[in-house]
Amino acid sequence: MKHTARRSFLARVRAALPTLHPAERRLGEFLCDFPGELASYDAQELAQLAQVSKATVSRFVRRLDYSNYEEARRHAREEQQTGSRLFMPSAKSPQAANALGDHLQQGKDNIDQTFSTLTLDDIDAVAHSMLAARKTWIIGFRASRPLADYLRWQLMQVIEHVVSLPGSGETLGEYLARIEPHDCVLLFGLRRRVSHNRPLLDFLRKTQATLIYITDEGAETVKGVHRHFRCHTAAGGPLFNHVSVMALCHLLAMRTIELSDTQGRDRLRQIETANDILDEL
Structure with missing residues (x-):
């Protein structure tokens, strides 16, 4: 055999x-x-x-x-x-009578399969890396971009220096040149991956920053990254199901807030004070 x-x-x-x-x-x-x-x-x-x-x-x-x-x-x-x-064949669509239940079950299945291979230690290791980093960079393209923006928005509650990139009309090089070994980089590589995903990975490894790679389940194993999270995105129709990716982002943000200790609570209080002054909810 x-x-x-x-x-x-x-x-x-x-x-x-x-x-x-x-x-x-x-x-x-x-x-x-x-x-x-x-x-x-x-x-x-x-x-x-x-x-x-x-x-x-x-x-x-x-x-x-x-x-x-x-x-x-x-x-x-x-x-x-x-x-x-x-x-399941990609051309097969659920029957209308079962569509809601099928879609909900698919999301649950994706979450179960994704988190069956993760531990809280994996999540906490990333949270500690972001809290200790000089700067945290979050990179996403195509479907990954709004997920990168969401994670940045949540992390801003306790991390001051966190950036999602590239910005509108900006090139990656304008940011990549500023990444240092004491930084943390989270790269989303969900399909369809952009053509420069591989050279980007190679460049980020050379920076010696802590590199976290978040992909779908179909991505090949990549050497030289500190953590590789594979999120299951299977779906019964033509669109990938990103429920598990959002769940991972939520957990990363929550654990980062919970582990931020005094510095994080101080920043949260400052944010709330500013919101009160500006009468923002």
């Missing part, structure tokens, strides 16, 4: 991504987003969906240590039968 036999299909894909050729990598990234497609289509149909050749599909499954496409497809089907929503 091959050493990969006990690994899940998605784990095999993630592990292989850094070694794949461009066309194979495109197929691998497609399957990280929609692994259920392999269970649902034959090799020719999958090749058309991922915009690669059938030969690329054949090479890809062999790189995952499957003897052929049907073996890989059978493995994906087995995982689909466990009830994992991640392996």
